[in-house]
Amino acid sequence: MQQTMDQFQVGDQIRITKLELDGVMRRRLLDLGFVPGVIVTVFQKSPLGDPIAYQVFQTIIALRKEESSLIYGEKINEEVCIHE
Amino acid sequence: MELNSSQKIAQLTDLYRQAATQSTTTLRDEIVGKIYQTSQELSEKSVNYDKRKTTWLDKNLDQILTSKTFGFPIMLLMLGIVIYLTIAGANYPGVAIANLFSVVEGWLTSLFEWMHAPDWLYGILIEGFYKGTSWVVTVMLPPMAIFFPMFALLENFGYLPRVAFNLDRFFKQSGAHGKQSLTMTMGFGCNAAAIMSSRIVESPRERMIAILTNNFVPCNGRWPTLILLAGLFMAAGFSGGMNTFISAGVVVGIVLFGIAMTLFVSWSLSKTLLRGVPSHYTLELPPYRKPKIWNTIIRATLDKSVFVLKRAVVVAAPASIITWILANINIGDTSILQHFVGFLDPFAQSLGLDGFILGAFILGFPANEIVLPILLMGYLATGSLVDVDSMNNIKDVFLAHGWTWLTALNMMLFSLLHYPCGTTMLNIWKETKSIKWTFAAFAIPTGIAIITTFIIAQVVRAFGLV
Amino acid sequence: MNKRIALAGNPNTGKSTLFNLLTGLKQHTGNWPGKTVAHAEGELTTEKATYQIIDLPGTYSLYSNSEDEEVARNYIIFEKPALTLVVLDATSIERNLNLALQVMEMTSQVIVCINLIDEARRKGIEIDAKKMSEQLGVPVILLSAREKIGIIQLLKTIDNMMERKITTKPFQIAYSDEIEQKIKQLEPHIKKVFGDDLPTRWIALRLLDNDQSLFDELKSYLGQDKQTSIEKVIYSNKERSYGA
Numbered sequence: 043m044q045q046t047m048d049q050f051q052v053g054d055q056i057r058i059t060k061l062e063l064d065g066v067m068r069r070r071l072l073d074l075g076f077v078p079g080v081i082v083t084v085f086q087k088s089p090l091g092d093p094i095a096y097q098v099f100q101t102i103i104a105l106r107k108e109e110s111s112l113i114y115g116e117k118i119n120e121e122v123c124i125h126e
Numbered sequence: 127m128e129l130n131s132s133q134k135i136a137q138l139t140d141l142y143r144q145a146a147t148q149s150t151t152t153l154r155d156e157i158v159g160k161i162y163q164t165s166q167e168l169s170e171k172s173v174n175y176d177k178r179k180t181t182w183l184d185k186n187l188d189q190i191l192t193s194k195t196f197g198f199p200i201m202l203l204m205l206g207i208v209i210y211l212t213i214a215g216a217n218y219p220g221v222a223i224a225n226l227f228s229v230v231e232g233w234l235t236s237l238f239e240w241m242h243a244p245d246w247l248y249g250i251l252i253e254g255f256y257k258g259t260s261w262v263v264t265v266m267l268p269p270m271a272i273f274f275p276m277f278a279l280l281e282n283f284g285y286l287p288r289v290a291f292n293l294d295r296f297f298k299q300s301g302a303h304g305k306q307s308l309t310m311t312m313g314f315g316c317n318a319a320a321i322m323s324s325r326i327v328e329s330p331r332e333r334m335i336a337i338l339t340n341n342f343v344p345c346n347g348r349w350p351t352l353i354l355l356a357g358l359f360m361a362a363g364f365s366g367g368m369n370t371f372i373s374a375g376v377v378v379g380i381v382l383f384g385i386a387m388t389l390f391v392s393w394s395l396s397k398t399l400l401r402g403v404p405s406h407y408t409l410e411l412p413p414y415r416k417p418k419i420w421n422t423i424i425r426a427t428l429d430k431s432v433f434v435l436k437r438a439v440v441v442a443a444p445a446s447i448i449t450w451i452l453a454n455i456n457i458g459d460t461s462i463l464q465h466f467v468g469f470l471d472p473f474a475q476s477l478g479l480d481g482f483i484l485g486a487f488i489l490g491f492p493a494n495e496i497v498l499p500i501l502l503m504g505y506l507a508t509g510s511l512v513d514v515d516s517m518n519n520i521k522d523v524f525l526a527h528g529w530t531w532l533t534a535l536n537m538m539l540f541s542l543l544h545y546p547c548g549t550t551m552l553n554i555w556k557e558t559k560s561i562k563w564t565f566a567a568f569a570i571p572t573g574i575a576i577i578t579t580f581i582i583a584q585v586v587r588a589f590g591l592v
Numbered sequence: 593m594n595k596r597i598a599l600a601g602n603p604n605t606g607k608s609t610l611f612n613l614l615t616g617l618k619q620h621t622g623n624w625p626g627k628t629v630a631h632a633e634g635e636l637t638t639e640k641a642t643y644q645i646i647d648l649p650g651t652y653s654l655y656s657n658s659e660d661e662e663v664a665r666n667y668i669i670f671e672k673p674a675l676t677l678v679v680l681d682a683t684s685i686e687r688n689l690n691l692a693l694q695v696m697e698m699t700s701q702v703i704v705c706i707n708l709i710d711e712a713r714r715k716g717i718e719i720d721a722k723k724m725s726e727q728l729g730v731p732v733i734l735l736s737a738r739e740k741i742g743i744i745q746l747l748k749t750i751d752n753m754m755e756r757k758i759t760t761k762p763f764q765i766a767y768s769d770e771i772e773q774k775i776k777q778l779e780p781h782i783k784k785v786f787g788d789d790l791p792t793r794w795i796a797l798r799l800l801d802n803d804q805s806l807f808d809e810l811k812s813y814l815g816q817d818k819q820t821s822i823e824k825v826i827y828s829n830k831e832r833s834y835g836a
Contacts, residue, residue, distance in 0.1 A: 066658075067406040069154060069657050070658075072158040072159075073652045074652055077158055077162055078155060080159075080162065085188070088197070088291050088292055089192065089197035091295075092294075093291065093304070095411055099687040101410060101684055101687050102410065102411040102413075103410055104304075104408065104410075105408055106404075109408070131814050131815055134785045135815065137784065137785050138807070139811070141778060141781055141785070141799060142799055145774075145778060145796075145799035145800050145802070146799075146802050148774050149800050149801065153800060156767070156771065157767065158653075160765055160767050160768070161693055161694065162686075164693060165687070165690050168689055168763075169685045169689055173686075174718040175716065410604065412603075412604040415711065
């Protein structure tokens, strides 16, 4: 089921489906690896719940709700090999 | 056929337009996606991961250091421990350095007597230059030589981005950029350097907020003032380890107040002068790395010691000579310094300070390190015969000039909140290239320092607490 | 003779540590992204020659997403260093290769430096440098700037590259047929304008990506013929930021 990135739980593995951002921020997120089709892991929520850190291509990137709520993805259940 | 440059530009412009028509919205996704895919394929062939070797710490440290339950307590604890160790550790070398300086002063005095040097020369060189410089070194060097290695260890370990991660929500609500917490932490070392590091904040509006509020965290020139006054006045009723503990608690409180002020001023600015919403931002949490412990400690200690000694000579020396001259040249039957202090005194009293303290802050504009030495010199030059050869005597000097805990508290707060030092102001001007904003960087903290100390002094006095 | 060597790399790859080691300078290092605020230059003397080393800002990519990326990209494209060292973090090769691939689209004079190799070994990551070098078509060196591992080999490789004893054949990403088609169509026209002065395939890609910032830089490059210095680039960027 497709949800925005801020709605998943820590530990969830998510396949990114689309980015509803434009301009520089979209390109910056793409450069960081938030590319449709890529699998990211929800790594950690900060003590106040926002921002949330995601593990994407061996790097941990924290996003504020403003951005993460514009990235869509779906939770995957099967074991997927990503390098940590 | 060789084209000239304007023909080339025309051709290029054509090509750009032509390419733009072929560009699709998904093209960037495709390009970047392809690069990542290629990276993945290439590294699959030449990189081999042995998952068993991934340590528990690598995976779980962040679950603790940034957890809902422990994130903030651990941050507070780290701050507390660093400050506690600084206070506890700085005492002994401080005393040793003070003793050393006073022995050398004895020799120098004998030398001057033997040479039959005139009084004014002795005054300028020994009471002005030598004492002023030696106080800066005595008071500043030990805490810095202990604080900075610890700070550098945390920095190299990778803890600072976690602080930014933990605190980000507060900064967002203040309309500030998330990376401002990084520039804020750099301010603990040196505000002037932190102003330069504010370049990591890309949006001009938020960078300006980071620049204007950086001063609310104490830098290396102000830590020792806070530590010394907290120890002498705030924890006066306690001795030994308890004294250190309470002093550390007071200093932590002052730091938290500074952070709260940072957030409050950021919020006010983004609602008024620098209106706007927080821009997009991403923060990388780099992997923790075990610092090269001895390297880091030695390097940070040496760098900071050299830094303090250099400042002591470059800034403190001339300032001490000027202070001595001001205190020893009379107009009428009182010294210039007395006139100056007397002029400031009524206003300073309303802030819970006195003319000497305010005067020291003004003369100490070039560098915060010299505020305390100038203050002591001012006090000593005006009648009090106490010779400062140990830290405890400093308190006697203060008490002889009518200090109470309120004086100490307000001096700490004024030190925390007042205008940035000369070097920082210069950097602010260089970074903003704007007289208006440089002035704001001066006026906003100064106004806040005055208002805060005024309110506290009035309230404390109204309730008869001193 | 051009003896400038640029250091490029993602943030937090130990680039500053390597820079300090090579030049003997003491730029501030620390474990947080973006700490290198001012760009730094220093000198490196090997057995063969003395080179000038330029530490570019740490970036995730070399597109025009931020000042840092523009500064790094402009330096590599317009200042044309004789050699570019791309510093990768051995513990996150997948992510870091990304930047190496982008640099290899811009210039063929590249050495890939895989830093933090001690850290990677501790974490059970084994990297086959020989294989990677074959794949990438440029020298790949495993090193640890902190522990001073692999530095001698790096210096030798630098000398050999400078003396053209090593020839490279940088790996080029193959994009989708559609994109490749468009690149092929644009390339000859670009060559007419820039000759062999600038990498045509890379420019074609950037134009297809509608990269306005690069387009502006290319125009001013054609207009003035003389190259801008990196200081100028940084300054003009800075002045753009503060209006009031």
